[in-house]
Amino acid sequence: MKNTILSIRNLHKVYKGQEHEVVALNKVSFDLNEGEILAIMGTSGSGKSTLLNIIGALDEPNQGEIVLQNKKQKDIFTEPEATLYRSQNIGFIFQAYHLLKDLTVEENIALPLILKGTKRDEISNKVDNMLRIVGLKEWRNHRPFQLSGGQQQRVAIGRALITSPPIVLADEPTGNLDFNTSTDILKVLKDMKDQFNQSIIIVTHDPYVATFADRVMFFHDGHIVDELICQQDEKDMDRILSKFRKIMEYSK
Numbered sequence: 001m002k003n004t005i006l007s008i009r010n011l012h013k014v015y016k017g018q019e020h021e022v023v024a025l026n027k028v029s030f031d032l033n034e035g036e037i038l039a040i041m042g043t044s045g046s047g048k049s050t051l052l053n054i055i056g057a058l059d060e061p062n063q064g065e066i067v068l069q070n071k072k073q074k075d076i077f078t079e080p081e082a083t084l085y086r087s088q089n090i091g092f093i094f095q096a097y098h099l100l101k102d103l104t105v106e107e108n109i110a111l112p113l114i115l116k117g118t119k120r121d122e123i124s125n126k127v128d129n130m131l132r133i134v135g136l137k138e139w140r141n142h143r144p145f146q147l148s149g150g151q152q153q154r155v156a157i158g159r160a161l162i163t164s165p166p167i168v169l170a171d172e173p174t175g176n177l178d179f180n181t182s183t184d185i186l187k188v189l190k191d192m193k194d195q196f197n198q199s200i201i202i203v204t205h206d207p208y209v210a211t212f213a214d215r216v217m218f219f220h221d222g223h224i225v226d227e228l229i230c231q232q233d234e235k236d237m238d239r240i241l242s243k244f245r246k247i248m249e250y251s252k
C-alpha cells in the first residue's frame with residue numbers, strides 16, 4: 001500500500017494581463033506518493049512551472065488546496081509562513097543552478113542548514129556526507145565558476161537535499177546538460193531518493209529523463225491530459241514518446 005504524501009486539489013491559477021487572462025492551471029488535482037518520482041511533461045506554456053512554483057509556495061493559486069502529510073496547508077502563500085513551509089518541506093532544483101557565486105561548494109551546500117541555525121558539528125557531518133553522495137569531495141573549496149555545468153547542478157542538488165525535505169521539486173534540472181551528465185545527475189537523484197525516501201517531481205521536455213520516473217503526467221493548456229505508469233523496462237522510452245507525441249500534436 002502506497003502512502004500519499006502530497007494531495008493537490010483543484011489548483012487553479014489565472015494570470016491577469018493588461019489585454020487578456022491566461023488560465024495557467026485549470027483545476028488540477030493529483031496525488032504524489034511517498035518515495036515516488038513523478039515526471040511532468042507537456043507543451044510549452046501548459047502550466048508545469050506554475051504548478052511547481054505553487055507547490056513550493058513561490059506563487060499563489062486563485063483556488064485550490066495543498067494537503068501535505070494529511071495536513072491542509074493554510075497561509076503558506078504569505079510570509080513568514082511561506083519561508084517556514086519551504087524550509088521544512090521543499091527542496092528546489094532549477095535549470096539555472098542559482099548557486100551563490102561568492103560561496104564555495106561546501107558553503108553553498110551548507111547554506112540551508114546555516115539558515116536553520118543547525119549546530120556546527122551537525123552541519124559539518126551532513127555536508128561531508130552530502131559531498132560524498134554528489135561526488136564533489138575534492139571540489140569542496142572551489143567556487144561555482146570553477147565547475148562544469150554538471151558539477152554545479154550536483155552542488156544545487158546537494159543544497160536542495162541537505163535538509164532532507166520530504167518533497168523535491170525539479171524544473172528542467174538537466175535542461176542545460178549533455179546526455180552523460182544528465183544521466184549522472186538523474187542517478188544521483190535516484191540514489192538519494194533510495195536512501196532518504198523523498199518524493200520528487202521533475203518537469204522535463206526530455207523523454208529520456210522521464211524514463212527515470214515511476215509515473216509520467218502529461219500537461220496541456222493547464223490540464224492533466226494523460227498519464228503513464230513506467231514499467232521500468234526498455235520499452236518505457238517508446239511508451240513515453242508515443243504519449244508525448246500525441247500531446248505535442250495538440251499545440252500544432
Ligand SMILES: Nc1ncnc2c1ncn2[C@@H]1O[C@H](COP(=O)(O)OP(=O)(O)OP(=O)(O)O)[C@@H](O)[C@H]1O
Nearest residue numbers: 015016022023024043044045046047048049050051
Ligand atoms: N508571472 C506570470 N505572469 C503572467 N503570465 C504568466 C506568468 N507566469 C506564467 N505565465 C503564463 O502562464 C502559462 C503557463 O506558464 P508556465 O511557465 O507554467 O508554463 P510551462 O509549462 O512551464 O512552459 P515551458 O515548458 O515553456 O517552461 C503561460 O501561458 C505563461 O505565459
Ligand SMILES: [Mg+2]
Nearest residue numbers: 048049050171
Ligand atoms: Mg516551465
